[in-house]
Amino acid sequence: MGDAGTERFRDPELMRRLAEHLHRVVGRRDLAFMHVCGTHENAIARHGLRSLLPDGLRVIAGPGCPVCVCPPAEIDLAVRLALEHGVIVTTYGDMLNVPTGRQSLAEARANGGDVRVVYGAADAVELARATPRRQVVLLAVGFETTACITAAVTLADPPDNFSMVVSHRLIPPAMEALLEVEGLRIDGFVLPGHVMAVTGYREYEPIAARSGPMVVTGFEPVDIMLGLVQLAELAVAADPRVANAYPRVVRREGNTRALAAMESAFDVSDARWRGLGSIGASGLTLRPQHHRLDATRRFGLEPDPSLPEGLPGCACGQVMLGMLEPEQCGHFGQACTPDTPWGPCMVSFEGTCRNRYLYQGA
Amino acid sequence: MCLAFPMKLIEIDGQCGTVLEGAVRRDVRLDLVEGVEVGQYLLIHAGYAIQVLDEAEALETVELIRQAYPYLVSGERSGDG
Secondary structure (H helix, E strand, O other): OHHHHHHHOOOHHHHHHHHHHHHHHHOOOOEEEEEOOHHHHHHHHHOOHHHHOOOOEEEEEOOOOHHHHOOHHHHHHHHHHHHHOOOEEEEOHHHOOOOOOOOOHHHHHHOOOEEEEOOOHHHHHHHHHHOOOOOEEEEEEEOHHHHHHHHHHHHOOOOOOEEEEEEEEOHHHHHHHHHOOOOOOOOEEEEEHHHHHHHOOHHHHHHHHHHOOEEEEOOOHHHHHHHHHHHHHHHHOOOOOEEEOOOOOOOOOOOHHHHHHHHHHEEEEEEEEOOOEEEEEEEEEEOHHHHHHEHHHHOOOOOOOOOOOOOOOOOHHHHOOOOOOHHHOOOEOOOEOOOOOOOHHHOOOOOHHHHHHHHOOO | OOOOEEEEEEEEEOOEEEEEEOOEEEEEEOOOOOOOOOOOEEEEEOOEEEEEOOHHHHHHHHHHHHHHOHHHHHOOOOOOO
């Protein structure tokens, strides 16, 4: 496959024909599809795919950016670890500039905290091995795609000076919560291809049967457009199935080895989402046999419930539900830009506001 | 966050492997995939292989478009357009 393989999924002529077909399928209908994946939003915005859609088809960017859904109180735990406990805090790059209402991790670093960006959880473990006299904490965020890697690290016997703040989130409970949001109409879901690579889509079939069609798709323009065509066909036929437009990566049963690792490492727990509140069984905590790796236990920390969900006037919560377009937020492009983000949706490269700001008119 | 890339496995050393795509070469962990072989394409996320790509299915996606929407690929227009 390689380069040539990827090229096949970017063919402009095929894109044009898929778009024409999508127009025919949708016709004059009004349809609202939601994706729940920041990487999809980035690809849709970067390739200007919305400009190819029929007028009546709206593709809403749902709460699919892990950086964006992570509540400030959990980032604040890592800030306190860096500033008050002198540990080396490691996390993924996008987390650094998320405002918390107190200090962001970037500000904590400017104020003397040892905050470092890692590419993956294994790098944080390597850092712990290389600095045995220091405590190293990983702020582990992300959906199932990334949670299985945190699980692998947990099961690979990390050193005693390594621990984690586990802030992973699970997609299916969030989708069920979205279906309950009043005033939010969703005619179909575009499922996140790389979460599905891990989990498969069997678990989604009963949700689809109750709520409407879904399509699993990848991230190249042809993948996304083919996914939208299949989803539109299912929606028009009122056929509440899960279609797989990404079979080169996603199998119905997922990656059983990765799922087994998650099962061994984590228990499922309730968790808070920015914009959605607390959602039952949507988070992960370390199982009791791995509590030695739990940084909140090791350092006796609790999330501060007094921290607000966002800065005053920040509309990220509503933007992530598709209830507001970024341009409808008073801060968008004014007080809030990629250089001076007011909320997480302008920070992360997966954030809806950042992608709208950067690729407007693309 | 869920960015992941297909890369070709060119070397295996226990639970570690080396993958290549274009000029990019990296070491990755293979803990989460089973029975992989040199030459296969792996989906790489945050330093781990999280899935094995199916070459046949990749061809099939294009084939799927060809079969389900033949007029799209051949350029012929369907009658109902």
